[in-house]
Structures are given as structure tokens and as C-alpha cells.
Amino acid sequence: MNKWLLPLLILICLLSVWEFGVKLLGIPVWQLPSPSLIGKELANSSGLLWTHTAVTLQEVILGFIAALFAGIFLALAIVYSKILERSIYPIIIASQTVPIIAIAPLLLIWVGYGVAPKVIVVALISFFPITVNTVDGLKSIDEDKVNMLRTLGASRWQIFTKLQIPSSLPYLFSGVKIGISISVIGAVVGEWVGASAGLGYLMTYSQPLFLTARVFAAIFILSVMGIGLFLLAVLVERLILRWHFDEKRSKTLA
Amino acid sequence: MKNKNSNTKIQLKSISKYFKVEGRNKLVLDRVSFDVKEGELVGIVGPSGCGKSTLLNIIAGLIEQDKGAVKISAIPWEKRLGRISYMQQKDLLFPWRSVLDNAILGLEINGMFRDDARQKAIGIIDTFGLRGFENQYPFTLSGGMRQRLAFLRTVLLDQDILLLDEPFGALDNFTRVKMREWLQSLWESFNKTIILVTHDIDEALFLSDRVYVFSKRPGRIALEQVVNLKRPRDRKIVISQRFMKMKKRLLERLFYE
Ligand SMILES: Nc1ncnc2c1ncn2[C@@H]1O[C@H](COP(=O)(O)OP(=O)(O)OP(=O)(O)O)[C@@H](O)[C@H]1O
Numbered sequence: 001m002n003k004w005l006l007p008l009l010i011l012i013c014l015l016s017v018w019e020f021g022v023k024l025l026g027i028p029v030w031q032l033p034s035p036s037l038i039g040k041e042l043a044n045s046s047g048l049l050w051t052h053t054a055v056t057l058q059e060v061i062l063g064f065i066a067a068l069f070a071g072i073f074l075a076l077a078i079v080y081s082k083i084l085e086r087s088i089y090p091i092i093i094a095s096q097t098v099p100i101i102a103i104a105p106l107l108l109i110w111v112g113y114g115v116a117p118k119v120i121v122v123a124l125i126s127f128f129p130i131t132v133n134t135v136d137g138l139k140s141i142d143e144d145k146v147n148m149l150r151t152l153g154a155s156r157w158q159i160f161t162k163l164q165i166p167s168s169l170p171y172l173f174s175g176v177k178i179g180i181s182i183s184v185i186g187a188v189v190g191e192w193v194g195a196s197a198g199l200g201y202l203m204t205y206s207q208p209l210f211l212t213a214r215v216f217a218a219i220f221i222l223s224v225m226g227i228g229l230f231l232l233a234v235l236v237e238r239l240i241l242r243w244h245f246d247e248k249r250s251k252t253l254a
Numbered sequence: 255m256k257n258k259n260s261n262t263k264i265q266l267k268s269i270s271k272y273f274k275v276e277g278r279n280k281l282v283l284d285r286v287s288f289d290v291k292e293g294e295l296v297g298i299v300g301p302s303g304c305g306k307s308t309l310l311n312i313i314a315g316l317i318e319q320d321k322g323a324v325k326i327s328a329i330p331w332e333k334r335l336g337r338i339s340y341m342q343q344k345d346l347l348f349p350w351r352s353v354l355d356n357a358i359l360g361l362e363i364n365g366m367f368r369d370d371a372r373q374k375a376i377g378i379i380d381t382f383g384l385r386g387f388e389n390q391y392p393f394t395l396s397g398g399m400r401q402r403l404a405f406l407r408t409v410l411l412d413q414d415i416l417l418l419d420e421p422f423g424a425l426d427n428f429t430r431v432k433m434r435e436w437l438q439s440l441w442e443s444f445n446k447t448i449i450l451v452t453h454d455i456d457e458a459l460f461l462s463d464r465v466y467v468f469s470k471r472p473g474r475i476a477l478e479q480v481v482n483l484k485r486p487r488d489r490k491i492v493i494s495q496r497f498m499k500m501k502k503r504l505l506e507r508l509f510y511e
């Protein structure tokens with residue numbers, strides 16, 4: 001618990017500086033509202049904020065699930081086919097240099113204004129770390145262990161299920177943790193270019209009206225969402241990879 | 255001495271093996287021939303890199319010899335993989351499996367239900383000094399226990415032939431002496447044909463019925479030593495006259511070159 005204490009203290013300090021700084025310098029509310037005002041906005045507009053949060057959360061979850069499946073599938077395809085590794089893998093890596101914000105408007109033209117383009121943007125932004133890490137994981141297989149399994153009479157499929165999958169899971173989870181943290185960004189980008197609901201939409205809608213406290217409230221919810229999803233991934237990881245963490249802990253003690 | 259019938263179990267006929275290194279063929283094993291009788295324990299010692307592991311890999315069926323033949327019970331077995339137990343130099347335990355589930359890996363692969371396999375493993379886990387650790391992960395085990403677990407995984411499939419590549423190589427001297435006595439008592443009770451590769455001449459002589467000394471690469475048989483010592487052999491046998499004489503002969507051959 002001690003490791004939470006210091007960041008928490010720093011956060012409290014920063015918030016106090018912000019709170020009193022704004023008051024002391026007399027900065028107008030529409031420019032920078034104080035944390036307490038943002039808190040008030042969160043409470044007062046909770047119904048409205050929740051409606052938009054639900055929309056964004058839905059986009060994030062659907063998009064991330066799509067990214068997870070696509071990411072794993074691509075990784076398997078790349079690892080098991082030399083041709084795909086040489087053809088698709090470089091394209092996937094190169095595709096990451098295309099700014100997602102440039103693709104988002106095109107998606108509107110192609111698939112319309114509904115939830116679909118946002119889900120696609122989320123998936124596009126999150127699948128990459130999952131694919132890259134899973135490819136590394138599937139390739140990190142220990143040849144000596146493969147041979148040991150072969151002497152026990154294992155088939156290729158058994159080598160895959162009993163050795164390759166478990167040993168690539170820690171890598172997969174690294175990718176999942178990165179992917180899920182950036183998935184929220186994907187949803188906001190998707191909503192910015194055209195939407196009728198969601199926290200990203202609420203921000204673009206509130207900003208010209210100088211409802212700055214509401215913009216901040218939306219940012220606050222988005223970061224809580226990102227942190228929450230990340231912690232969820234960590235929790236699942238700890239449950240599934242208990243051996244991994246027990247082993248790591250015992251090594252740091254030694 | 256243990257009763258051995260004189261059936262030949264393993265027959266190696268002029269085994270040669272090359273490895274491609276930088277485009278050139280390098281001879282690693284040079285016409286190695288010997289027989290192992292049923293229930294016999296044959297030791298192999300030789301300098302590092304002389305091809306001992308390569309020979310075991312060939313017998314196990316992991317790699318193919320370039321010349322010569324391997325016969326098991328006088329039959330040229332083509333598909334030996336999965337029918338000969340082989341314990342490699344490293345323990346190769348799976349960190350994500352509990353001790354018990356590491357042990358049953360071979361049974362599981364051969365289609366036994368997990369629960370049945372676990373029952374079978376629990377039945378002999380005492381012999382391997384792993385009682386009480388069944389549900390732990392391997393990282394909690396000491397080096398000696400890890401090695402015994404790798405051993406348990408290897409023998410649980412119950413094949414007639416057992417290949418051991420430096421089974422105690424990674425252990426300290428004290429543990430090694432205890433492990434070799436443990437292996438002796440285990441072997442007495444389960445009547446298997448064993449080839450044991452080791453760096454430790456004491457270990458080879460203590461455990462084996464016969465010891466082969468390999469020359470340095472390319473490995474070929476430089477010396478055969480029959481070990482006519484009564485079993486079970488006592489810890490102190492390593493300082494007896496007869497033991498010392500054999501050891502001297504092996505050492506002279508090993509450092510002859
Ligand atoms: N796959 C391979 N490709 C090329 N050379 C190899 C390969 N495997 C082994 N060798 C070489 O063959 C020789 C014999 O190797 P091997 O592992 O059989 O030796 P060893 O007698 O078991 O040695 P040690 O006692 O150190 O375990 C070594 O020179 C090694 O470098």
C-alpha cells in the first residue's frame with residue numbers, strides 16, 4: 001500500500017495548487033475552472049454525463065474485443081505462415097504511421113455515423129500492440145522444451161496448446177494492457193470527427209459554449225475509464241498468470 | 255548382482271553423425287557401436303563436446319544419424335519418439351504448471367485423463383521426495399527437487415528404456431552423492447534399461463554395469479570398463495581398492511590426448 005502513498009500525495013498537492021492558484025490569480029471559470037467546480041459539475045450533470053459515458057464505454061468495449069480477436073488471429077497467421085510474415089507484417093507495422101485521425105473521417109463516409117466507425121477506430125488503434133507482443137510471445141518458444149515434449153510423444157497441436165500458448169500469455173497480456181489503455185483515445189477520436197453521443201461528442205459540443213467545467217468533467221471521466229480498464233486487465237492478468245507473478249516476486253526477494 | 259537376462263535391448267551399429275557448421279560438415283560421432291542388455295545400466299563419460307548428448311538425441315529419435323542403425327530389441331524402430339524415456343541436461347519444467355501437473359505431462363500427452371494421471375503420480379511421489387509440494391509451482395523447489403521432478407516426469411510414462419543426460423550435473427556435490435544413491439535404489443526396484451551420460455567418473459562407476467569412455471570430438475569409443483561391483487553399492491565403495499583401480503584407468507584414458 002505504501003507505493004500508492006507518494007503518488008497520492010503528489011496528486012493532492014497538485015490539486016491544491018490548482019484550486020488556490022485559480023482563486024488567487026482570479027482566472028475566469030470559462031478559462032480554467034477549479035477542481036472543486038469540476039467536482040460540482042460532475043455531481044450536477046451526473047445524468048447527462050452518465051448517458052454519454054455509457055455510449056463511449058460501449059464503443060471502447062466492442063472495439064477492444066474486436067482488437068483482441070483480430071490481434072491474436074493476425075499474430076497466429078504471421079507466426080504460422082512465412083509468406084504472411086514477409087508480406088502482411090511489414091504492412092501492419094507501416095500502417096501505424098498513418099495518423100488515425102486522418103482515417104476516422106473516411107470511416108464516416110464508408111460506414112456512416114453510428115457506433116460502427118468508433119468501434120473500428122478503437123479496434124484499429126488497439127490491435128497493434130496486441131499483435132506485435134503476441135507475435136513475440138509465440139516466437140519466444142524454448143526449443144529444448146519442444147524437444148522434451150516430442151520425446152513424450154507430443155503432436156504439433158499438443159506442443160502448441162501445452163507449451164506455445166501458455167508461454168506466450170505474458171506477452172499477450174503486455175499487449176492487452178497497452179491496447180486497452182489507448183482504446184479510450186480511439187473512441188474519443190472517433191467521436192470528434194462526427195457523432196451524436198459520447199464523451200468525445202460532449203466535449204466538442206461544450207467547448208464552443210465555454211462550458212469548460214463540463215469539458216474537464218468529461219476528461220476526468222475518460223481518464224478514470226482508461227485507468228479502470230487498465231486495472232481490470234491487470235486483475236485478469238494476475239488471476240490467469242498467477243505463476244508468473246509468484247515466480248517474479250520470489251526472484252525479487254532472492 | 256541383479257538378475258539380467260542376456261537379451262540385447264539397445265543395439266547401436268556404427269553410428270556416425272555430421273553437423274553442418276559454416277557450410278562444412280563436421281564429424282561429431284564416428285562409428286559408435288555398442289549393445290545394452292535388458293535391465294543393464296551403461297554409463298558414458300567423455301570430454302565436453304564429444305557428442306554424448308547427440309548420441310542420446312539419436313537414440314531417442316529427436317535427430318537422425320547419418321550412418322549406421324539403431325535397433326531396439328533387435329527390431330529397427332523407425333519411430334522411437336515417445337517410446338523411449340529421455341531426461342535431458344536441463345530440467346525443462348513448465349513454470350505455469352504445478353509440481354503434480356509437470357509430472358503428469360507425458361501421461362496427459364498420451365491421452366490419460368488428468369485426474370487418473372494425477373492419481374498415478376501421487377502414488378509414487380513419495381519415492382521422489384516431493385510429497386507436500388504437489389500443488390506448488392516449480393520455482394519453490396530446490397535444485398535437487400527440480401531434478402527429481404524432471405525425473406518423475408520422465409519415468410511416469412513407464413517405458414522400458416531410459417536415457418539420462420547428466421541428470422545431476424547441475425547439483426552440488428553433496429546433493430549429487432545422495433541423488434546417485436537414490437537413483438540406484440530406484441533402479442533396483444524398476445528394472446529398466448538405462449544409458450547414463452555424466453561428467454562425473456565416480457557417478458558413472460558407482461551406478462553402471464559398464465562404462466564407455468568417449469574420445470574427444472569426433473566421439474568414438476576409446477575404452478570399455480566392466481564394473482564388477484556387488485549391488486547395492488555402498489557410498490564408501492568409491493574409496494575401495496577395486497574402485498580406485500578402475501577410476502585410474504578411466505582417468506588415464508580420458509586425459510590421454
Ligand atoms: N544442432 C547442431 N548444429 C551444429 N553443431 C551442433 C549441433 N548440436 C551439437 N553440435 C555440436 O556437436 C558437438 C557435440 O555436441 P554434444 O552436445 O553432443 O556434446 P556433449 O558431449 O553432450 O557435450 P557436453 O558434455 O558439454 O554436454 C559439439 O561440438 C556441438 O557444438
Ligand SMILES: [Mg+2]
Nearest residue numbers: 306307308343
Ligand atoms: Mg551434452
